[in-house]
Amino acid sequence: MNEIIEALTKAVSDACRRHPSVPTGPGGPGEGPAWNAELWSALDDIGVLLLPVPEDRGGAGGDLATTVGVLEVLGAESAAVPFGENALLAGWLLSECGAEIPGGVMTAAVAGAELGISRAGDDLVLDGRIARVPWGRCADHLVVLAGRNVMLLHPGQYEIHHGANLAGEPRDDVVFETASIGDAQIRPLRDDSPVDDESFAARTALVRAALMAGAARRAFELSTAYASERQQFGRSINRFQTVQQYLAAMAGEVLLCKVSAEAAAAALDRDAEHGGSAATAAMVAVSAAASTVARTAHQVHGAIGFTEEHSLRSSTTRIWSWRDEGGGAGTRAAQLGARVVGTGADGLWPSLTV
């Protein structure tokens, strides 16, 4: 890790400690806060909210490798903020149109099959919905990718139907009823922009993989600590070989998660087009590895880890949600497999070394 990333991640992790997020469950935040606005403004003070957005568009001009370092910390801290959506998706879409990036919290989505888009003069009319938009209710701006256009939408133009993932993070349906979208809200992508649904999915995959890498690390840390405290049969359970094997196996998977997420970020930094494969590969690999970590962490914790009171759930319920967001495990593995078949026998090895 270079010094810049180290300093930045330390600042972010200090901010997370100062402003801990309220744990939520699968029913959503309920009466509690839906997100951590104080942490958001602390992240704003650090200057990371648009970390990977080019400087001439108002961002910090950081690379994805640095951004992934921040995501890993936020994942480990179960931080209730839409950092990935804001910095890596919405900020990216807008800057790829050369558009001004507005102040306030942004989230992003792809228009999708359930959203009807029709023309009325210069305006567009939206009908239908976009399902399970991350942090939908918290956003001041919803940035939607619709083919070669990017729409910048505002809460007055849609209704929010609350939903949540297993960790209680908002995953809201955004519903439109003949909503008129003025010309000023629609921006075409630059002609040479590589943005499309697939690259959006690849970036989403990178965000989730990095967050999972952080959450898996935390689940592992909690497990090693608990295994040294918990006594059974007159000794700490980490004295039992089986438990030692579990901790060692978890350590391996945690390392795999971290290296995969960071390598995928570096690949996307090098080459936005081929990097997409790396991000998908990282997502598939990290989903499986983090699932193993979550399962083993619960096994090591015994019944106490299965409770609402214990903080392990904050990490594991996030892993169980993130692994299936933005395309299920099977869908993504199948996409990757299809790509491998497409490259053919002679293309297999070269595709790994790009």
Next chain:
Amino acid sequence: MSGPSAVRAAKNFLDLDPVELPAELEELRREVRAFLHDEIESGRVTPHVDQWLAGWDPAFSRRLGERGWLGMTYPRQYGGSDAGALARFVVTEELLAAGAPVAAHWIADRQSGQALLNFGTEEQREAFLPRIARGEVFFAIGMSEPDTGSDLASVRTRGTRVDGGWQIRGTKIWTSGAHHADAMIALIRTEAPTENRHAGLTQVIVELPDPTVEVRGVRLLTGEHHFNEVVFKDTFVPDARVLGKPGAGWSQVTSELGNERSGPERILSTLPLLVEAMRWIAESGTQVSPARLGELYARLWALRQMSLAVAGRLQLGEDPAVSASIVKDLGTQFEGSLIDAVREMVDVEPDYASAHALPRMLAEAVLHSPGFTLRGGTNEILRGIVTKAVGSA
């Protein structure tokens, strides 16, 4: 549970034969299916995952009792139907596969009633068994404590001898259903610990509610309230509510294990999810890998055969503890791998509050999964039992 057959079963874990269900049990199976179909169609029952922990529905339990589907292994004189372990197997596997709410009577029917039959006094049997079989009396198990998990012999809840019984003080934890149950069978220490860690333990029946017993809910990571912390504050247990012999608690508890560990509930906790996924796959025209589904199906088939084979041993009055441990180890792992297979096949985010069955059941299954390989003895402890047995075979 002694004699040459039990010894043989314990020594050679491979000594387990497949069981063919007698033809008359297929008639019973048809009846149960028709009943469940009716319960679901009428809206009285909504299928969920892991219902033997989560589905507490006393009215449903009573309807089972009316049909003679509780207490099936108890003699008729105690209100049972004496239909045997295999008939009980058929009924319970049908209930689990359908995702029916069986939690209320589960412990009483499977375990507490059996313990009363094996070790209880005539008065205790008459007091509880007929009501268990009618689905009117529900039990909880008080074994674990804050400092006693896998190492069960380390229980600290203390029974002190007083006039006419025992006064107990201490704390149980993870006690499923104690907030609804009419009684719990608690394992307590009634003699000071000695070299022999298994000596001096006693099972007692504590009737609930009791003003000296505090039952506090401990929420699962879903926020649901199923298990509890139970504090005994000088609770009086009369001699008439000691189960079996004072001091014989350890051997009594360990003799229940075959029954506790081998049943279809160690394989089928997530089956309703697979059924729902198949419905979704058909309706949405989703392509799935037949090979993946075939592997899953084959494992399920094989595990069910193993569980059934253990039920066959139980029917003969044996306690196949080692085979039962193997069934629970493999079966509970299967319950988890079924979830992953479904995640691979369908592109659905788990959603606990969804109005649609599949995302909701996926959420229930994922969130309940940590419990599968912990409750009733962790898989690591089970493998320890197997290791010991095969090492000495």
